[in-house]
Amino acid sequence: MYARNVRMQLKPNSVAEFTRTLETQIIPMLRKHKGFQDEIAFVFPNGREAIATSLWDLQENAEDYNKRTYPEVLKTLAKVVEGTPQVEPCDVSNSTFHKIAAAVAV
Numbered sequence: 001m002y003a004r005n006v007r008m009q010l011k012p013n014s015v016a017e018f019t020r021t022l023e024t025q026i027i028p029m030l031r032k033h034k035g036f037q038d039e040i041a042f043v044f045p046n047g048r049e050a051i052a053t054s055l056w057d058l059q060e061n062a063e064d065y066n067k068r069t070y071p072e073v074l075k076t077l078a079k080v081v082e083g084t085p086q087v088e089p090c091d092v093s094n095s096t097f098h099k100i101a102a103a104v105a106v
Contacts, residue, residue: 059091
């Protein structure tokens with residue numbers, strides 16, 4: 001399993017719109033992609049920073065999404081995000097919600 005962690009700075013007072021945008025626009029885009037498993041979003045208590053983690057079957061699936069759809073996602077989030085979100089991809093080593101096919105090599 002593979003993850004894309006996206007850290008972003010939110011515009012002031014935009015948490016509700018950020019959450020609504022994820023639910024109504026971004027998650028439906030993610031669901032159309034092969035290998036997409038889950039999206040988990042976190043908003044920090046100050047309401048100015050968020051992290052969104054998408055989980056994928058394979059790295060190749062996440063990379064395809066990154067090339068084909070992520071630019072559109074950035075445009076959609078522009079109304080609630082300041083600056084350029086930082087993407088940090090990684091392998092998933094453990095999950096209590098998902099069965100992991102193989103352990104990450106150390």
